[in-house]
Amino acid sequence: MTRPVKLIVQIPALNEEETIAEAIRAIPRDVPGIERVEILVIDDGSTDRTVEVARGAGADHILRMPSNVGLARAFSAGIEEALALGADIIVNTDADNQYCADDIPALISPILERRAQIVVGARPITEIESFSPLKKALQRLGSWVVRQASETDIPDAPSGFRAYARDAAARLCVINTYTYTLETIIQAGRKRIPMTSVPVRVNEVTRPSRLFKGIREYVMRSAKTILRVFVIYAPIRFFFSLAAIFAIPAVIAIARFLVYYLVGNGSGHVQSLVLAAALMAMATVLFAVGILADMIAANRSLLEDIRARDLLRAERPAAAEVLPMKTRKIADVS
8 A cells, every 4th residue: 555544443342341441542553554543432332431431541433323233233333434434444353352452463464465355363262261162162163164155264253353454344244233253254255355364362351252142142143144144145056055955856756766667667656756846846946046046146246336335435524523522423323
């Protein structure tokens, strides 16, 4: 990048008055290759003093959601706000100070060097003492599934410590209301956005995660997210695979009937044709659904491209710049 580069570090926060100040103060304001570093806090309907503490700790911008809309929507609103503020690079980190902010220069380095447009911070999962052996195994399994769905090689898919180039951030459109981490990787992989990862450090855990209540809920929600995003962004592959599951047994049943028919014993195996007809009917329906879903996906891709161009051209309204303490409250993000 030849022109001055602006970095905005966004921090989604919900009732984080005890940790938000430490997270903000840890963010380096002098980063090689960056002319200006600004901090954007997205208040996701906090009922404590998160906003006041963030402002006092030095947050440059505070975006207040109308209510608790969830991490995924807060993240998306933050991305749009950062783009409106003129960010060239956006770094997302957690309000509980889980990630080591000193690794931000390493995180954005591939973007500055034009080697990638999205960079995911890979945590040392095997070394994190607060993670149980089961959670470590599930983290590895989940990341492997995401790699298969996205056709990428990101080793730590659930990591929320990541950097986005302006163009890449504008092209992402999160539809899930639970979390953005898995969906954005699958989206980026399917859209062929250059992506890589760098090793990052983590700080001592100060509290358990509020995103899910237990391992079972985490697994179920993550599996649902992966499946939903895969259906949306690879409908042909998904529905044709299901169609094949029904079509292959149907072909086998037809072949079985033909064998018996050729040897003169076909009348006793008509049930094979009945079963084959039912299975083939299901396969045909799934094949047709796959074609329709692919057409819908193509239309959605065009709409997302239009949205991305609008976001890149958008400029903050002049009235928003004069709000007290650079705090803005939005009425609706749905």
